[in-house]
Amino acid sequence: MRYLPLGDADRRAMLATIGVGDVDGLYRDVPRAVFETARLDLPDGLGEIEVERALGRMAAENLSAGAAPCFLGGGAYRHHVPATVDYLIQRGEFLTAYTPYQPEASQGTLQAMFEFQTQVALLAAMDVANASLYDGATATAEAAMMANRLTRRKRAILAGDLHPHYRAATATYARFNGFEVVARPPDPDAADDLEATIDDTTACVVVQNPGAFGQVRDFGALAAACHRAGALLVVATAEIVSLGMVKPPGAMDADIFVGEGQSLGNPLSFGGPYLGLMATRDRFVRQMPGRLVGQATDADGRRGFVLTLTAREQHIRREKATSNICTNSGLCALAFAVHLALLGEAGFARLAEINHARATALAGQLAAIAGVTLVNDTFFNEFTLRLPKPAAHVVAALARRGILGGVPASRLWPERPELADLLLVAATETNGDDDIAAFAGALAEALR
């Protein structure tokens, strides 16, 4: 009971102040038929040593990505997080604070989020970003609903190389929210003619850059086609580090940017918690979901920061809110902000170049293996290989050799047998030359 400060003497004194004999008297409004009637088969509490031992055993059953050369991407990327990041986000004043509803007592969180919004807007080359959403998939669904509100249309076209989880989450929201989703078939070659799918019922086209198969494209012409039809272009990014080199969505005239921010500051953590990013144009901001921090002036004329434009949000507008989101990914956003503050302009561009260089080296070595072909014309730090046999079998064989050798397309598109021979492979700054050589050697063996 190390977390409970009350002792029995305290409890007795407090019960006397209240005027009840025991604590069960405080539960007297609970129907007797259900109160303390079920026998719950759960163990009693444990000391720190025992809990650490039990969970440590579970952790030891896993092959951690740091213990094997790891080339997995598919929407989650293994980057090096500087020690400073984790130290700073664990400061109790950040870690244990609530959503900053009392600005005079929350200037730390608020200023950090104002800076985060600026960082995200700069990366995407958009006017304004929010203070985060849950993850890339839910941010995509929110973007589609935002486009519906802005265009008063109810039809979203999802590119064939949008991450399948982003596509699936958007389709789930669409079914219940009441809009139509046109999901284009998987498109490893980035050959789909999306412009031909747009008409005057289209609310938005959602594309991903780099795509889920790794292709990098300029969507400027698609943006123009969207705008001619009165539709919006949503550009999603699953690997935010790509924006250190790749032309940003704002420069392609996109209307809404969404993304997954995990790559900066956040561990893989088996898929969560991550952070959803969203940015847009100034003129669309009142339809943007999620929290927004704005600059304000206090009674002494000093600059500070507050939550603002809250008339969009559920706690003010209830069923007329732009979204039901309340808690977002504040601490993950702080980790992102600290990592990006450390990198700065020079470091972020350098990080992107290293990722691209590692991926080009890896692609060269893997594509030289007999029977392996590189599908991509273009890529950033992730690309797709066509193998002479099902990729899932190859990945299992590589795992037995101690290599985490990419994501079989069948894991992300299980309903698409025609993609079974495709393997998604990513490289980051954490993969050295020795990792790459080990992977190439093991893949050649596994295919022999």
Add this chain to the structure above:
Amino acid sequence: MSEGSQAVSASSRRAAAASATRNRGLEIDELLIFEQDVPGRCGVDLPAPPRFADRLGGVRRAGPIGLPGLAEPQVIRHYTRLSQKNYGIDTGIYPLGSCTMKHNPRLNEKLARLPGFADLHPLQPPETVRGALMLIDTLAHWLKTLTGFPAIAMSPAAGAHGEICGMMCIHAALDARGETRTHVLVPESAHGTNPATAATCGYAVDAIPANTRGRVDIAALKRRLGGDVAAIMLTIPNTCGLFEDEVLAIAAAVHEAGAYCYLDGANFNALMGRLRPADLGFDCMHLNLHKTFSTPHGGGGPGSGPVALAASLARFAPLPWPVHDSGGLWLIERADGAAVDSIGRIKGFHGQFGMFVRALAYLMSLGLDGLRQAAADAVLNANYLLASLQDVLTPSFPGPAMHEALFDDHFLKDTGVTTLDLAKALIDEGLHPMTMYFPLIVHGALLIEPTENESKASLDRFVAAMRTLAQRARAGDSGFFRAAPRLAPRRRFDETEAARRPILRWRPAKEAAE
């Protein structure tokens, strides 16, 4: 006294204006990172990449991004100084009603960072992540046992995400019955996410009034029930801090009308280990791991909002979920076979795994005995505050309360002092304010939830401060309150102007002037 404090305030303002640094003692005035930029400076050492042939197909960024350059010590100082302008649970009592700001154990943080958990890719081959699947399955077992439901969807990312997950499952179940129902009922006292969730899920929302006892008006509810009602969303204990003592009759009436009962589990802290919500007649409920099970709020997330489901809703659960077979634990990620009725994915990957590690560490630390004691202590602490303040504040409803105590602003009538003023005065006392102006069904609400982690001495300090402030308000010292806070890192903001002409990002001085 009022004049005296204003004089102090004015002199401290002059002192701040007079300090050469703009600092106020150890409270450091901190510029934005963008205002500390030294071009080329960097806080990370990365080697120059080897020469490579660019494979971007010409889709390159043109020109700089505009990020500032800082070295590592500057970054550490920046965020350390910012942190010092924040108040957290680690600082002191944080009695936000309906937010359950309980202690965040550091053991949980340590365990979530074990490489076998933190350094796991979500798409690793299942054979390499058996321990992670076991952890999800073990936490699911705890949560199912505590709630009494046979199934649980682990992927929702927060409370509101759990709400929409549960409402989607209800919608899917009605679809499967071939029924189109258009309305969801929520009590007037509901948290704003409930109506927003129902609307996002495609439903029209009708509010059900409260009775004079702060509970759902069951007669009004029965009048409204009909073939167009899909579900009712209830919070128990409700946002007045009260147990809905007619819940069994409510659930029976709702079920008789062919609708479902959704439970918002935000306030489960009062009940854990003492009753199972499934026994109250609910069909599903979400849990907030970041409220009830001690994972940190982090200044606004991340949360985690698993949804427990009755047998009638289990087959509609979102993907993915773990299953046992002869080979051990696997993940079902495909909507066919046993999962053919699933609503599909509602987010990427498998849920807020890092939060699962923390929540399971908490559950194992407390155990069933500790959870029962924590619930009882949370209820005891709230009732102690209610009893200690009822003669100076105005309780909205007679007790007993559950985990939180609700007051309205009747005690401030004709004083010129508002709930907001009182909250700001608490900040000057070094205490975080309570939830203000929620629930909406009482005027100028003050909703106080101390949690089980406050000692009696801490509660007594809070009570003493509140009593002093209440007396001061009634003594006619409204100027003192309107000027609060004086001693915080910032004084009150002009929030109207901030919303009228929003400045939502930094821009370079030249751009900002344009």
